[in-house]
Amino acid sequence: MGVAPADAERSRRIFGLETEYGVQHWNPGARPLSAEEVVRYLFRPVVEWGRSSNVFVRNGSRLYLDVGSHPEYATAECSTLEELIASDAAGDLILQDLIAQAEDHMAADGIGGRIYLYRNNADSSGSSYGSHENYLLRRRTEYRRLTEALVPFLVSRQILVGAGRVVPAGTWPEGSGTAHFAFSQRADFVQDGVSSSTTRSRPIINTRDEPHADASEYRRLHVIVGDTSLSEHTHLLRFGATDLLLRMIEAGFPLGDRVVAQPTRAVRQISHDLTGTARIALREGDASALELQEHYLGRARAFVDREGAHHERVEEILELWGAVLEAVRSQDFTPIEDRIDWAIKRRVLEDYRARHDLAWDSPRVAQLDLAFHDITEGRGLFRILRERGTVRRLLPEDAARDAVGAAPPTTRARVRADFIARARERGMDYAVDWTTLKLTDHPLHAISAKDPFETSSAAVDRLFERVGAAG
Numbered sequence: 380m381g382v383a384p385a386d387a388e389r390s391r392r393i394f395g396l397e398t399e400y401g402v403q404h405w406n407p408g409a410r411p412l413s414a415e416e417v418v419r420y421l422f423r424p425v426v427e428w429g430r431s432s433n434v435f436v437r438n439g440s441r442l443y444l445d446v447g448s449h450p451e452y453a454t455a456e457c458s459t460l461e462e463l464i465a466s467d468a469a470g471d472l473i474l475q476d477l478i479a480q481a482e483d484h485m486a487a488d489g490i491g492g493r494i495y496l497y498r499n500n501a502d503s504s505g506s507s508y509g510s511h512e513n514y515l516l517r518r519r520t521e522y523r524r525l526t527e528a529l530v531p532f533l534v535s536r537q538i539l540v541g542a543g544r545v546v547p548a549g550t551w552p553e554g555s556g557t558a559h560f561a562f563s564q565r566a567d568f569v570q571d572g573v574s575s576s577t578t579r580s581r582p583i584i585n586t587r588d589e590p591h592a593d594a595s596e597y598r599r600l601h602v603i604v605g606d607t608s609l610s611e612h613t614h615l616l617r618f619g620a621t622d623l624l625l626r627m628i629e630a631g632f633p634l635g636d637r638v639v640a641q642p643t644r645a646v647r648q649i650s651h652d653l654t655g656t657a658r659i660a661l662r663e664g665d666a667s668a669l670e671l672q673e674h675y676l677g678r679a680r681a682f683v684d685r686e687g688a689h690h691e692r693v694e695e696i697l698e699l700w701g702a703v704l705e706a707v708r709s710q711d712f713t714p715i716e717d718r719i720d721w722a723i724k725r726r727v728l729e730d731y732r733a734r735h736d737l738a739w740d741s742p743r744v745a746q747l748d749l750a751f752h753d754i755t756e757g758r759g760l761f762r763i764l765r766e767r768g769t770v771r772r773l774l775p776e777d778a779a780r781d782a783v784g785a786a787p788p789t790t791r792a793r794v795r796a797d798f799i800a801r802a803r804e805r806g807m808d809y810a811v812d813w814t815t816l817k818l819t820d821h822p823l824h825a826i827s828a829k830d831p832f833e834t835s836s837a838a839v840d841r842l843f844e845r846v847g848a849a850g
């Protein structure tokens with residue numbers, strides 16, 4: 380299936396992914412540092428580099444400490460799924476580098492032990508941290524209708540792209556139930572359907588209207604419900620399928636009017652049922668997660684048949700989507716154990732349990748669950764599996780490393796990265812955010828970068844010519 384060229388321009392979308400990392404210090408025989416103390420060490424080189432713990436780095440992405448002690452990396456604006464996957468992976472490498480520097484600084488202060496950062500969404504003390512997806516929308520699509528149509532898809536999407544979690548006894552059914560393996564990390568922490576708060580009520584979709592672009596033309600959809608992905612194929616399916624859903628809604632393609640009666644309950648029900656068959660109450664009747672996802676996949680196939688594929692990986696996304704649903708339907712997960720996060724993890728944990736005759740509530744199983752998300756090369760379990768070839772890659776191995784030093788080439792991030800590089804070369808103080816660029820000593824010449832698809836800026840060139848001449 381080819382890419383329909385006439386559609387290429389109209390269908391471009393900006394994607395961004397925010398990842399919050401879990402933090403731990405492990406120091407055998409001594410008191411471990413608190414998360415606050417660890418992140419202070421971790422961000423020391425960041426503060427030295429950018430005079431703040433909230434910076435835009437060389438590749439146009441944002442690295443910062445939000446409330447709490449979870450370092451966050453928000454990818455630069457990306458317009459292809461490959462760019463997004465690479466930019467997100469670059470965040471892990473940047474943080475790995477910061478871990479190494481922090482451990483050196485700690486050692487110099489006489490503090491031993493190792494720092495662990497995790498790409499997961501829940502810690503043992505019961506707090507949760509996010510993996511927020513951002514999708515650029517054209518404002519002409521009615522937002523309420525769009526979010527309503529999206530909720531049943533998002534509620535059931537975890538059976539495709541959940542990261543898998545060993546849930547402790549007493550989690551489900553609420554207040555009872557034994558320890559078991561669930562599809563999602565995040566499901567038990569979701570507290571709201573569509574809401575304007577990200578942290579207080581932890582919704583499925585956050586409606587705060589902050590487009591980071593021309594507000595008369597665009598909106599930014601902020602999806603809060605997802606688990607942090609590890610496998611590149613899981614990223615592809617997560618963003619690729621969601622993008623297809625958005626395209627169908629935007630095109631007015633009929634999706635049927637399924638409305639989930641209690642989204643927060645449905646998210647939990649689905650997460651705790653690996654058969655995908657639990658009945659979810661809809662406003663009219665009910666449906667299982669499998670039925671919902673089969674319906675959306677069927678619609679997506681019909682849509683692509685009618686409209687053509689809008690990028691080169693559409694067919695791959697549809698195939699993987701179908702493969703996961705078939706695996707859940709047949710309960711034979713082997714075909715997806717090399718690409719889909721929850722299935723990869725479940726296989727490892729099941730093998731380990733069988734080898735050592737352990738129940739799901741064994742602390743050793745919980746420990747292995749955590750180790751799966753450790754980002755350090757050679758130690759994190761997921762990374763070891765990928766290194767061994769048990770987990771398949773999608774991008775060339777050096778794509779992440781390349782994305783540390785360079786912005787995604789097709790978006791405004793390139794302008795930002797270039798601006799940062801030029802200001803730093805000249806030793807000039809600067810301040811940037813998603814839509815503005817300024818040199819601190821020339822506040823009247825702030826540049827507004829409202830178009831996220833703009834890859835070069837004459838205004839930036841003129842600014843540096845002007846200040847170059849003045850200086």
Ligand SMILES: Nc1ncnc2c1ncn2[C@@H]1O[C@H](COP(=O)(O)OP(=O)(O)OP(=O)(O)O)[C@@H](O)[C@H]1O
Pocket residue numbers: 393394395396397441453454455456457513514515516577589590591592597598599600601813831
């Ligand atoms: N116009 C846009 N459309 C879609 N995504 C965008 C757009 N502009 C920026 N983004 C992406 O949105 C994300 C913004 O991350 P950031 O952490 O700053 O989130 P926020 O929602 O603005 O704020 P916060 O996390 O502080 O609540 C980034 O991944 C970025 O690439």
Ligand SMILES: [Mg+2]
Pocket residue numbers: 397451453
């Ligand atoms: Mg953020």
